[in-house]
Amino acid sequence: MANEGIGAAVRRKEDARFLTGRANYTDDINRPGQLYMVLVRSPEAHAELVRIDTAAAEAADGVVAVFTGADLEADGVGGIPCAWAVDHEDGTPMAEPVHPVLAQGRVRHVGDPVVAVIAETKAQARAAAGLVDVEYQPVPAIADVAGAVESDAPQIWDEAPGNICFKFGIGDAEAVDAAFDGAAHVVTLDLVNNRLIPNAIEPRAAIGEFEPTSGEYTLYTTSQNPHVIRLLMGAFVLHIPEHKLRVIAPDVGGAFGSKIFHYAEEALVTWASGKLALPVKWTAERSESFMSDAHGRDHVTHAELALDDEGMFLALRTKTLANLGAYISTFGPAVPTYMHAVLFAGCYTTPVIRAVVHGVFTNTVPVDAYRGAGRPEATFMLERLVDIAARKLGMSRVEIRRKNFIKDFPYQTPVALEYDSGDYGGTLDVALELGSWNDFETRREEARARGKFRGIGLSTFIEACGAAPSALAGQLGARAGLFEVGQVRVHPTGSVTVFTGSHSHGQGHETAFAQIVCEALGMSVDQVDVVHGDTGRVPFGMGTYGSRSLAVGGSAIQKALEKIIAKGKKIAAHMMEASEGDVEFADGQFTVVGTDKSTTFGEVALTAYVPHDYPEGLEPGLDETAFYDPVNFTYPAGAHIAEVEIDPETGVVELVALSAADDVGRIINPMIVEGQMHGGMAQGVGQALLEACRYDDDGQLLTGSYMNYTMPRATNFPFFATGHNITHCTHNPLGVKGVGEVGAIGVPAAVINAVVDALAHLGVEHVDMPATPEKVWRIIQDATA
Amino acid sequence: MENFEFHGPSTLDQALAAMGAAEDGKFMAGGQSLLPVMKLELAAPSDVISLAGIEALRGIEADGTTVTIGSAVTHAEVHESEAVRQAIPALADMAGGIGDPQVRNRGTIGGAVAHADPAADYPAALVGLGATVVTDRREISAEDFFQGMFDTPLEDDEIITAVRFPVPERAAYAKFANQASGYAIAGVMVASGDAGIRVAVTGAGSCVFRVTAMEEALAADFSAAALQGIAVDSGDLISEPDASAEYRAHLVSVMARRAVEACG
Numbered sequence A: 001m002a003n004e005g006i007g008a009a010v011r012r013k014e015d016a017r018f019l020t021g022r023a024n025y026t027d028d029i030n031r032p033g034q035l036y037m038v039l040v041r042s043p044e045a046h047a048e049l050v051r052i053d054t055a056a057a058e059a060a061d062g063v064v065a066v067f068t069g070a071d072l073e074a075d076g077v078g079g080i081p082c083a084w085a086v087d088h089e090d091g092t093p094m095a096e097p098v099h100p101v102l103a104q105g106r107v108r109h110v111g112d113p114v115v116a117v118i119a120e121t122k123a124q125a126r127a128a129a130g131l132v133d134v135e136y137q138p139v140p141a142i143a144d145v146a147g148a149v150e151s152d153a154p155q156i157w158d159e160a161p162g163n164i165c166f167k168f169g170i171g172d173a174e175a176v177d178a179a180f181d182g183a184a185h186v187v188t189l190d191l192v193n194n195r196l197i198p199n200a201i202e203p204r205a206a207i208g209e210f211e212p213t214s215g216e217y218t219l220y221t222t223s224q225n226p227h228v229i230r231l232l233m234g235a236f237v238l239h240i241p242e243h244k245l246r247v248i249a250p251d252v253g254g255a256f257g258s259k260i261f262h263y264a265e266e267a268l269v270t271w272a273s274g275k276l277a278l279p280v281k282w283t284a285e286r287s288e289s290f291m292s293d294a295h296g297r298d299h300v301t302h303a304e305l306a307l308d309d310e311g312m313f314l315a316l317r318t319k320t321l322a323n324l325g326a327y328i329s330t331f332g333p334a335v336p337t338y339m340h341a342v343l344f345a346g347c348y349t350t351p352v353i354r355a356v357v358h359g360v361f362t363n364t365v366p367v368d369a370y371r372g373a374g375r376p377e378a379t380f381m382l383e384r385l386v387d388i389a390a391r392k393l394g395m396s397r398v399e400i401r402r403k404n405f406i407k408d409f410p411y412q413t414p415v416a417l418e419y420d421s422g423d424y425g426g427t428l429d430v431a432l433e434l435g436s437w438n439d440f441e442t443r444r445e446e447a448r449a450r451g452k453f454r455g456i457g458l459s460t461f462i463e464a465c466g467a468a469p470s471a472l473a474g475q476l477g478a479r480a481g482l483f484e485v486g487q488v489r490v491h492p493t494g495s496v497t498v499f500t501g502s503h504s505h506g507q508g509h510e511t512a513f514a515q516i517v518c519e520a521l522g523m524s525v526d527q528v529d530v531v532h533g534d535t536g537r538v539p540f541g542m543g544t545y546g547s548r549s550l551a552v553g554g555s556a557i558q559k560a561l562e563k564i565i566a567k568g569k570k571i572a573a574h575m576m577e578a579s580e581g582d583v584e585f586a587d588g589q590f591t592v593v594g595t596d597k598s599t600t601f602g603e604v605a606l607t608a609y610v611p612h613d614y615p616e617g618l619e620p621g622l623d624e625t626a627f628y629d630p631v632n633f634t635y636p637a638g639a640h641i642a643e644v645e646i647d648p649e650t651g652v653v654e655l656v657a658l659s660a661a662d663d664v665g666r667i668i669n670p671m672i673v674e675g676q677m678h679g680g681m682a683q684g685v686g687q688a689l690l691e692a693c694r695y696d697d698d699g700q701l702l703t704g705s706y707m708n709y710t711m712p713r714a715t716n717f718p719f720f721a722t723g724h725n726i727t728h729c730t731h732n733p734l735g736v737k738g739v740g741e742v743g744a745i746g747v748p749a750a751v752i753n754a755v756v757d758a759l760a761h762l763g764v765e766h767v768d769m770p771a772t773p774e775k776v777w778r779i780i781q782d783a784t785a
Numbered sequence B: 001m002e003n004f005e006f007h008g009p010s011t012l013d014q015a016l017a018a019m020g021a022a023e024d025g026k027f028m029a030g031g032q033s034l035l036p037v038m039k040l041e042l043a044a045p046s047d048v049i050s051l052a053g054i055e056a057l058r059g060i061e062a063d064g065t066t067v068t069i070g071s072a073v074t075h076a077e078v079h080e081s082e083a084v085r086q087a088i089p090a091l092a093d094m095a096g097g098i099g100d101p102q103v104r105n106r107g108t109i110g111g112a113v114a115h116a117d118p119a120a121d122y123p124a125a126l127v128g129l130g131a132t133v134v135t136d137r138r139e140i141s142a143e144d145f146f147q148g149m150f151d152t153p154l155e156d157d158e159i160i161t162a163v164r165f166p167v168p169e170r171a172a173y174a175k176f177a178n179q180a181s182g183y184a185i186a187g188v189m190v191a192s193g194d195a196g197i198r199v200a201v202t203g204a205g206s207c208v209f210r211v212t213a214m215e216e217a218l219a220a221d222f223s224a225a226a227l228q229g230i231a232v233d234s235g236d237l238i239s240e241p242d243a244s245a246e247y248r249a250h251l252v253s254v255m256a257r258r259a260v261e262a263c264g
């Protein structure tokens, strides 16, 4: 049998169905008697709802029901809850306005759902939606995060004066100020972290179904975490007890964070299916995705770094305005705070750090986690600042980083996190080799001879993944635990079904998790099926986001496997008439130490289910569940290098090389790891060079389609080079750290550092993302004027 | 998208008859511009009459002095045509730079010309090369044809049957594409031949236009250097978040120079 255990590049089991069009996405599911929902969404960014006239829609062909916010309110439907509250620094709670499922009295962003029209066919629902007459009384709107905190800005919520949701702070302000006062050098930077639209290839969809005889609801939805949706929607919005609510997230076609959150449409179809006693389906159109999927990033930051004469970092001081959008999304407040500010040590020994983050309401789509979630923003700020410092002090960009690297682990940062392991210098060495850093200058000169500006850029960074130790998360405001659940069911003839609370929407869990089982029990991946995404089949789970699936979900499976082996030893000891302590298990065989007595895992499994001759007092069956709560975050780290060439005549930035060396912890499947790195790197390039969600001054979304929102395409990329320098996580049973987000976290800073390097001879210090042609052309014009 | 009647005629007469009978009919060639407009409900024709099955609208003919391309010929066919490449390589190159492979496999020259999108590539090719638009009832010179944004002299029931290009002595097309859409922000066709020296610009303004100052400079000295210092007035150009009028004006000069260089 080929080794399909940990470390083998096993081909993904799930790809056969994905590549042959046989996957089962939510929109592929059709329930008997199903109705279709279409939403009337606000075309206004900010307006009073004066009047909603649904009479014509109700009278239209095929229309079964038309619902407004008033119907939901009358039925006691709750607001969409926030799962992670962030207090003001003074301890008072954040402003937490109710986020209604359908707008109540006022709309607050373009795309805000106002009316739900339900009809027998989608075409009928669509036609009837066009007949709904909503009178809006527009009021001044603000989309820009910096503008929203100005004194004369339009107010979005009465309960959030100045549009402030929270004023978060972390770190010792006095110590930081003192360090700045005594510092030899201070570098400062004002930057924008551009707003992004996630654009999963599968638009969101949901089907609600109510079974009147049992009183059970089923929600099929495009979610990264069906149990979390069951909890949030069941407990807070629709008041359906968990045993009467099943949430199924079948095949999901990409998510990147945007399908973590509980959305209004899920509650609407579930609620309406109960009202109408028929299944109700909703599928987003692409233009709806643009204006209703939670967006990512959107920060404005002022950052300062103090250094001594030798280039050692003494202190970091930052202030960030983080756009939360019009409503608080599920994890909206946590992303710019506990996923962002606590990362500010990066891989450096900066002894004191002070970070202030204000969460700000604007008339835009809610902002929440998007691949990397807070950590790309942290890395971009830090790595830009480090480059500026290197230039100011006349040090090489490699040297200044090496000098400040953390070298001893565990390492307690001044911003709460404690890193368990890493080797930042070693990872940097791998990257410098991959990116041919040392002979770059000849390439720069060669390009200059062709009239092009060539630059190279580096970013070295850490991530905090594997969220999260529940107790710590609770102290920080999380309203749920962040453990994970794994169940390993060994069948009588020895094959295995694994039930995991993680959710795969492109990550390849069905293969990687099977490999963990293969490694432990000595079997092949085709003997192991992985079930996920169904609260009716999986005991519990917190889902997939923040690169947590393997570190937390995989660890839960490993813990369950340990229980399986422990029980198997008891059975094997009885079968072989040995004492349990003398039984060892390896390569699928139980053996009695020091003898040639052995029995196979399959025989033990069969005995567990046919317990004719069985240890006294032991339960039959071989089916174990483990809840795993991590003791710490994991800390993947990387060094990424980008090389660009700029056409000074047009401002076009061509990415000519991109290399990533990462410490992702122990690797279960190197092929999947490489795929995850490539995908993240592509998104990192997207943020750095191409993607910009823009609103105009009136809050209209200017980039609401692919005609004006630039998605990266294959032609935007060179071949990527990837490498590793692995250290194991010291506190989870697999030694794994996480790889889902590395590319998106490290790459934007590396690319922009390369762009700035290419323009440095003109005195350019900073370029905001995305570095689009006209922006770069203007910077060159201004610098050469 | 609203419901509509679909017609698949195999002759021009059938197509015209279907249009005559329709309340609010639309011809469809590749559907690459019409269908997006219908999906956005900016158009809701009662009848869609496909031109794709009409043999008379297909085929490319070249006779040494002219190249005639049937209106239902796709961008991919123009790009890959040996006859076009031999006679007017700039046209084959231009067609290969439209959209993406899917768009090029469906979209047609007739559709592109009839649609008259100000950011489309063909208008620069037609005006730059001095082409003639041939319809079921008349011939219209390219310069008379493109009258403004999506604005042409075509009657509602008029069908473009072909586009006829004179073969130039030399020509080249240089395009600066919008990163998101792939359409031209500034696309410049430079050609010299029987139609004189022409510099035609698409994407930058609300309609394709010629740059007389550049044409005169090139007539005196057909070289990139001759264009030095000649710029179009940004006041006449489109401004968008991705590309301001000032930037477009600059790009027109850069693309014009690159096109001249590519003429060899």
Ligand SMILES: Cc1cc2nc3c(=O)[nH]c(=O)nc-3n(C[C@H](O)[C@H](O)[C@H](O)COP(=O)(O)OP(=O)(O)OC[C@H]3O[C@@H](n4cnc5c(N)ncnc54)[C@H](O)[C@@H]3O)c2cc1C
Pocket (backbone or CB within 6 Å): B026, B027, B028, B029, B030, B031, B032, B033, B034, B035, B036, B051, B071, B072, B097, B098, B099, B100, B103, B106, B107, B108, B109, B110, B111, B112, B113, B114, B115, B117, B119, B120, B121, B122, B154, B158, B159, B160, B161, B181, B182, B183, B184
């Ligand atoms: C993603 C995408 C990217 C694109 N990128 C580019 C680009 O980079 N450059 C570019 O130039 N174009 C681009 N296009 C447009 C593309 O070239 C279209 O194919 C073209 O504009 C229309 O051709 P069609 O055959 O699809 O016409 P259709 O969409 O079928 O028709 C367009 C219009 O022309 C009319 N029409 C069609 N044929 C005739 C005829 N024979 N006589 C009279 N009227 C007719 C129709 O009634 C309709 O009003 C892009 C399109 C897409 C979808």
